[in-house]
Amino acid sequence: MCRTAGRDDEIEDRFDVTVELVAVGTCPLDEPALAVAGAIREALTNVGKHASVRQASVFVEVGDAELLALVRDRGRGFDAERVPADRRGIADSIEARMRQHGGAAQVRSAVGAGTEIELRMAR
Numbered sequence: 185m186c187r188t189a190g191r192d193d194e195i196e197d198r199f200d201v202t203v204e205l206v207a208v209g210t211c212p213l214d215e216p217a218l219a220v221a222g223a224i225r226e227a228l229t230n231v232g233k234h235a236s237v238r239q240a241s242v243f244v245e246v247g248d249a250e251l252l253a254l255v256r257d258r259g260r261g262f263d264a265e266r267v268p269a270d271r272r273g274i275a276d277s278i279e280a281r282m283r284q285h286g287g288a289a290q291v292r293s294a295v296g297a298g299t300e301i302e303l304r305m306a307r
Contacts, residue, residue, distance in 0.1 A: 195225065199232025202239045209246030216305045219285040220244075220253055226277035227255040227301045235259025235299065246307070251287075253303040261293045278303075 196203055211217050224242060231240040237259040244253045267274070274291055278301065282289040287305035 195228045195232060199229075200238065201228070201232045203228060204239065204241040205244070206242070207244045207246075209244075211246045211251060211307065216285045216287065216307070217251060219281050219287065220251055220303050220305050223278045223281050223289060223301075223303050224253055224255055226273055226281075230273055231255070231257045231259065231299075234262070237298075249307055251303075251305040251307055255301045255303075256298065258298040261295050261297045261299050263295055264291065264293065274301075 195201065213221075224244075228240055228242070231237065235257045237257050240255065240257045242253065242255050244251070274289075278291070279289045282303055282305065285305065287303065289304075290302040291299065292302070293299035
């Protein structure tokens with residue numbers, strides 16, 4: 185795929201977080217792919233702001249039928265039930281963005297065990 189909207193280094197520089205990126209396959213940067221790239225960017229921003237780690241990983245696989253992306257960190261994690269209502273990054277910039285383009289996001293996190301965000305978009 186394209187790099188996450190082309191500027192992973194900006195996230196790395198802004199938050200002093202190294203992003204390990206593995207991408208398999210390519211696709212045009214159409215609206216659905218841009219939605220995935222934006223969701224990846226938001227997930228990495230959240231790592232930089234909240235995870236208290238210096239490294240995150242992104243795996244992107246572009247297949248004939250689906251674009252899959254996984255963003256993982258081994259940071260402090262969080263309890264989704266205790267996220268304040270005014271914190272809308274995951275709900276708006278990841279989950280809603282993916283739904284608007286026919287995709288889905290699944291967030292898995294636990295306090296002390298890091299976070300994984302799975303993004304799926306039909307091609």
